[in-house]
Amino acid sequence: xxxxxGSVIAFNGEIYNYLELKERxxxxxxxxxxxxxxxxxxxxxxxxxxxxxxxxRGMFAFAxxxxxxxxxxxxxxxxxxxxxxxxxxxxxxxxxxxxxxLLPFIPTIDTDWDALAEYLTFQYLLQDATLFAGxxxxxxxxxxxxxxxxxxxxxxxxxxxxxxxxxxxxxxxxQEVQRKLNxxxxxxxxxxxxxxxxLSGGIDSTxxxxxxxxxxxxxxxxxxxxxxxxxxxxxxxxxQLAAESLGANLRVLDMDSGDFERDLRALIYHLDHxxxxxxxxxxxxxxxxxxxxxxxxxxxxxxxEIFGGYARYLVAYLEQCLRAxxxxxxxxxxxIVTLESIVPNLGVLREYQPxxxxxxxxxxxxxxxxxxxxxxxRGGELRSEINWDDLDMSGVMERxxxxxxxxxxxxxxxxxxxxxxxxFKTLLPALLHVEDRVSMAHGLExxxxxxDHALIEFTATVPADVKFKGGNMKRLLKTGFREQIPxxxxxxxxxxxxxxxxxxWFEGPLKQFATGIFESLRDRDSPIFNGTEIxxxxxxxxxxxxxxxxxxxxxxWMQQFHDQxxxxxxxx
Numbered sequence: 266x267x268x269x270x271g272s273v274i275a276f277n278g279e280i281y282n283y284l285e286l287k288e289r290x291x292x293x294x295x296x297x298x299x300x301x302x303x304x305x306x307x308x309x310x311x312x313x314x315x316x317x318x319x320x321x322r323g324m325f326a327f328a329x330x331x332x333x334x335x336x337x338x339x340x341x342x343x344x345x346x347x348x349x350x351x352x353x354x355x356x357x358x359x360x361x362x363x364x365x366x367l368l369p370f371i372p373t374i375d376t377d378w379d380a381l382a383e384y385l386t387f388q389y390l391l392q393d394a395t396l397f398a399g400x401x402x403x404x405x406x407x408x409x410x411x412x413x414x415x416x417x418x419x420x421x422x423x424x425x426x427x428x429x430x431x432x433x434x435x436x437x438x439x440q441e442v443q444r445k446l447n448x449x450x451x452x453x454x455x456x457x458x459x460x461x462x463x464l465s466g467g468i469d470s471t472x473x474x475x476x477x478x479x480x481x482x483x484x485x486x487x488x489x490x491x492x493x494x495x496x497x498x499x500x501x502x503x504x505q506l507a508a509e510s511l512g513a514n515l516r517v518l519d520m521d522s523g524d525f526e527r528d529l530r531a532l533i534y535h536l537d538h539x540x541x542x543x544x545x546x547x548x549x550x551x552x553x554x555x556x557x558x559x560x561x562x563x564x565x566x567x568x569x570e571i572f573g574g575y576a577r578y579l580v581a582y583l584e585q586c587l588r589a590x591x592x593x594x595x596x597x598x599x600x601i602v603t604l605e606s607i608v609p610n611l612g613v614l615r616e617y618q619p620x621x622x623x624x625x626x627x628x629x630x631x632x633x634x635x636x637x638x639x640x641x642x643r644g645g646e647l648r649s650e651i652n653w654d655d656l657d658m659s660g661v662m663e664r665x666x667x668x669x670x671x672x673x674x675x676x677x678x679x680x681x682x683x684x685x686x687x688x689f690k691t692l693l694p695a696l697l698h699v700e701d702r703v704s705m706a707h708g709l710e711x712x713x714x715x716x717d718h719a720l721i722e723f724t725a726t727v728p729a730d731v732k733f734k735g736g737n738m739k740r741l742l743k744t745g746f747r748e749q750i751p752x753x754x755x756x757x758x759x760x761x762x763x764x765x766x767x768x769x770w771f772e773g774p775l776k777q778f779a780t781g782i783f784e785s786l787r788d789r790d791s792p793i794f795n796g797t798e799i800x801x802x803x804x805x806x807x808x809x810x811x812x813x814x815x816x817x818x819x820x821x822w823m824q825q826f827h828d829q830x831x832x833x834x835x836x837x
Contacts, residue, residue, distance in 0.1 A: 278325035281452035345405030345694035368833035389695030449717035461559035466503030469565025483512030539818035556707035
């Protein structure tokens, strides 16, 4: 879109407060030619320059050209909901919403080995690198400028800091979280098309669907995916319970190994490069189902990272409580959970005993950063399959430590804030990467109301002993929105994300399919992968399926982009 002053914008996303921005601009004499939120961004930049981004509330990635200053600005939203990639080839800056759109301009398609080391360690990337050498992603909360001097300058325009508020009561914090989340849902429902919602059977999606239903009325369309075979992977009972409590229409998609075999390659293609776990597969399938009926869908992404919903936080604090009880210093302020208070919530860890065994195998009571690293390190499962000596693991640890121990963000020692902040900065963008790609692959717009910057900024001020009192995960949400969530969902202790029965499939109907992929990986000429060991591990142990996803995804990615590099031909 071209503005009246000759400015130009290429925009992807949604500005939820565009009505307020439009009213403000009209009050200053601006005449609008459309009802588009895109035009409100142009108007805001014409009025306020670079500081206009501070006014925007939503999910966005855009490029803005200022004809007066001859400056191009690339901007990405605060959380990384919408993607923005760029590459400098010769003296030209290229940018796009998908990496594959940049590949024709890159002389060679190579792997970024530092990024690969991060992926093999965490199954996601830590900063602005991608698995493609020479292609970067603009970091969340940043903009990138290039002017007449042809120099690139990256600027952080937003960040979250944990400036803890010790002056208010728990009642105040609960009321403010309620008010801010309700306000976020209000603006996320602005649309000229029908809006649906995901229902996973967990707290976050149930809450968002409930708040939306209060505004839209009964009959909101909701979507859920399940695996009927093998047993133990069907959570539809909880989704149905939530739908009945809301008076919602629920469509349930049954998925099986045939769907996985059919769609895995398409999924990796749409992701651009592997990231996060196998939950992206059922998300891809359910997004296709939703896209058959609606163009916009609401989800609960962000609840775990913002409000503390991962069982590993409880594992970390269990060790913390033991240490404090032994040392007799549980009252010094840094230990927000006592051994006595955490015991009633330990039932959540019933299914996590293997994680506990692995966590404590290497010892107890180390530094906080080292202990959390052991909780999230997935590379330990690949000790014999990867030639780790050929990767720069010291660089991975340095980048990990710089984020986890950031005193600029977490200014007072609180293990809970350090853990959630790290995953807010790293895991959450990876999950949003999946959320965006699997929905847009089917022409579906996915909105995430929990990720509203006013809510996030406020939540960061809440003391950790309020957010995680007694080791009660998502305590603010469960306490503040008790009326909106059925008690059976509120109190369930067996929610494990979106598990996929890879173990059973690779032992049964997908054994030949998986073997073929790992044979290709074995035959690949790569110094990083011990291909023979990978295939042997797969054939000898069903437990290999826990690490199979990361290696299988990498092999398919290399087949699609590296082996077929000639198809992404260089444009002279």
